[in-house]
Amino acid sequence: MAAESVGALRPGLDPRDRSLVTVVALASTAQVDQIPFHLDRAMDNGLTAEEIDPLLRRAGPTADTPAPCGRRLPGIVLHQENTPDQGVWKLILNETYTLSNGVHIPKLGLGTWFIDDDKAADAVTAAVAIGYRNIDTAQAYGNERGVGEGIRASDVPREELFVSTKVAAEIKDYDDAAAAIDASLTALRLDHIDLMLIHSPQPWDNFRGGDYAEGNRATWRALEDAYQAGKLRSIGVSNFEQRDLDNILSACTVAPQVNQLLVHAGNTPTELLAYCDSKDILVQAYSPIAHGEILKNPDIRAMADRYGVTVPQLCIRYTLQLGTVSLPKTANPEHMRSNAQVDFVITADDMDALRNLQAQDYGEHSVFPVYSGK
Incomplete structure (x- = not known):
């Protein structure tokens, strides 16, 4: 099932929570190419980086679902190094x-x-x-x-x-x-x-x-x-x-x-x-x-x-x-x-x-x- 459809399966969710569900689903399935659009939408709907980051760290790609390490995307970079910053989405440092x-x-x-x-x-x-x-x-x-x-x-x-x-x-x-x-x-x-x-x-x-x-x-x-x-x-x-x-x-x-x-x-x-x-x-x-x-x-x-x-x-x-x-x-x-x-x-x-x-x-x-x- 496409990750971006997950939010649609939850008609009771408001736009803010639906965006959050979508971003976390994309992260957990390593569909990194789709994240920038949905991350922007999530923030437009009122989510902050402080709310998103902990969930991305927990839902982020594992050894079984690898993401491109350090892959640069429009405005974000996913860090997979074994550092204190592992899994943290850093927007501004790449702008x-x-x-x-x-x-x-x-x-x-x-x-x-x-x-x-x-x-x-x-x-x-x-x-x-x-x-x-x-x-x-x-x-x-x-x-x-x-x-x-x-x-x-x-x-x-x-x-x-x-x-x-x-x-x-x-x-x-x-x-x-x-x-x-x-x-x-x-x-x-x-x-x-x-x-x-x-x-x-x-x-x-x-x-x-x-x-x-x-x-x-x-x-x-x-x-x-x-x-x-x-x-x-x-x-x-x-x-x-x-x-x-x-x-x-x-x-x-x-x-x-x-x-x-x-x-x-x-x-x-x-x-x-x-x-x-x-x-x-x-x-x-x-x-x-x-x-x-x-x-x-x-x-x-x-x-x-x-x-x-x-x-x-x-x-x-x-x-x-x-x-x-x-x-x-x-x-x-x-x-x-x-x-x-x-x-x-x-x-x-x-x-x-x-x-x-x-x-x-x-x-x-x-x-x-x-x-x-x-």
Whole structure:
């Protein structure tokens, strides 16, 4: 009997439960080609990943009914490895955006700020084993060596990984920028970098001050040349406001493909997001959990409880539904795993509430320029 007809045999079931019966039946009979459609239907009918995953783990293919291990389907992958993630459906880790130059970038990545160099390799290898394919670092983080070690130690082919780094904010000169690009390639021990950004339009000790327009254009020319030489697959900026973007766009031969910004519930730069979209510049959201401060917000906790998810999961999902790449940072494999369990949908009303929320108190972390309110 076809698995998709099982739900039809239960006329008393509502659409939500009928969809659940169908998905579980498909999983138990290894009819993986039909699952994406029915999984989407189940979620449209109100089911969440948290409800579906335990049932799929119990009903999943056994040795007697093998499924194609690690087979990639539209939006999902069935993991059959003997790991703590066995049988878990991971939707978001396989989803990508397409940059303006045609390069694909995973929607969810691992941020590595505050991960020490001697711990970065373990964090990266753990993330890749869990299913992450997007790893973000920077010269300023001081951990490029460790990140590169973790990339090389993983069992995943290099072409399946997306590695980003950033030219130090203090560099505002062509020659220094060109040397910095080569230094990152050397530190990472990679033959190319998937995305390289100008970390800030101003040096950190003068954030949002001074006139660095000419220096940013010079640094951008170095990125363009490295891009044309094949050292970089894509190039972009970070912390750039509209005026900073206009400065680059007015003189560039290759337009920025990415702008990495501080974006989280409580700090949503709506106009800048719209401007980037109008210029075909993809936004990456760093600190989507507000450097942890959002965990203290009672309204956010209450909303997360309504969805049956954690506050980080709600906040990560919010940035994804904004159309950004989300870059939560952690060295904890359990947090990495939890951060990827975001296969639910925030309603339009709740998205509006999160978008309009003002929560920009970063406590002791306000000493960092990006959290200073400038």
